[in-house]
Amino acid sequence: MTFSRFLMSGTAALALLGTTTACVTDPNTGEKKISRTAIGAIGGGTLGYLLGGAIGGDTGRIIGAGIGGSAGAVIGKQYDDQIKELKEQTAGSGVDVEEVGDQDAILVRLPDGVTFATGSAAINPGFLDTLNSVAESLIKYPNSLIDVYGFTDTTGSPATNQRLSEERAQAVADYLAARGVARARIATKGFGEAYDSLRVKTADNVNEPLNRRVEIKITPISQEDVAAARAQ
Template identity: 85%
Template sequence: MKTSRILLSGTAALALLGTSACVTDPNTGEQKISRTAIGAGIGGTLGYLLGGAIGGNTARIIGAGIGGSAGAVIGKQFDDQIRELDEMTEGSGVDVEEVGDGDAILVRLPDGVTFARGSADINPGFYDTLNTVAESLIKYPNSLIDVYGFTDTTGSEALNQGLSERRAEAVANYLASRGVARSRIETRGYGESYDFLRVKTGDGVNEPLNRRVEIKIIPISQEDVSAARSN
């Protein structure tokens, strides 16, 4: 299992690694950073995840028509979903993590595989992996979904901000095209902020690995639904 229980952190540059921590990406044959090799050095998920759902839960719960899960059920569903996602994405380069103490599931799509440099077009070779994520989101409908987009530091900050937003939208729209209710999904771009980690290249340059998207799955209980309806 590659699922990790983690502590939240606000650190932007999380680790410096040499090429010895690389593995061959199964989708492209390219050399990528081994998440197992860096696990101990990452230190936790980034601070932007400390908040709740984008825009708050209340209006989104009502707008998405979520029914919520009973308290006794939601914990089991959470454990089942994170285990199944972990198993279904095995070997794809995707990381599946628990955020907090059952607060959310974070699905981190791999850097440099989901998108080409400077592009918001999803690489066709990654469709099958996204299809499995969509299947999970449909199977477990009582959740809100936040999609975060990021870029590397090539280009201007303004260009990268827009690119990160388009990447998040591209993944959200793809999930919707596979049957996930678009009303459950919100997106946000973070541009070149929050480097996942930096890699020391052969010329000594610390290159940020940040060409990625993260999907945050926030389970909704019946109590959450009742609170939303009472506001």
């Protein structure tokens, strides 16, 4: 496995975004929320943030994060174990855990409207136990780069939403670091309302926005990736 795996095909990304739906309960209000990621109204370039490599490039981050001797020669089993455990640990919380490409990355999508209140970058206290489980997984499987993406809906000005999306991504990154995840592994990016067209189809066949969310992309690193980074 080489750095070429960081550039997945659009077809693979679309396959990632399945069509099943489910409702979960907001741990704070008891309100039902949309969970799964049946995506409609996808415009050109919508999946760009998934198709590219790690934020800021892979090479420097691999070296800076100190990933080395413990990285596995083959991604396979650790990847399968981590995605299985993440799904089990976050079951019922509204978190979606998905495979990106062919073991290229794991996408952990924190639920719309549950992680944050409208206009806020403060993580809802009722969601912290779920984030603790994610942090424990990232510590248990240290050979990966972690990208945290923030998104908003279109309420407010574009400039305000851009700043809010960055603050949401930063809040999640800071919390993971506070729980013991190496900060050098984590990068953040806010997309503002750029992906406001991202929608989920409900059981009533109604498209609802999936916008006030944060996504965590976990990109596994192998010994081959480490060697390639050191050679550059």
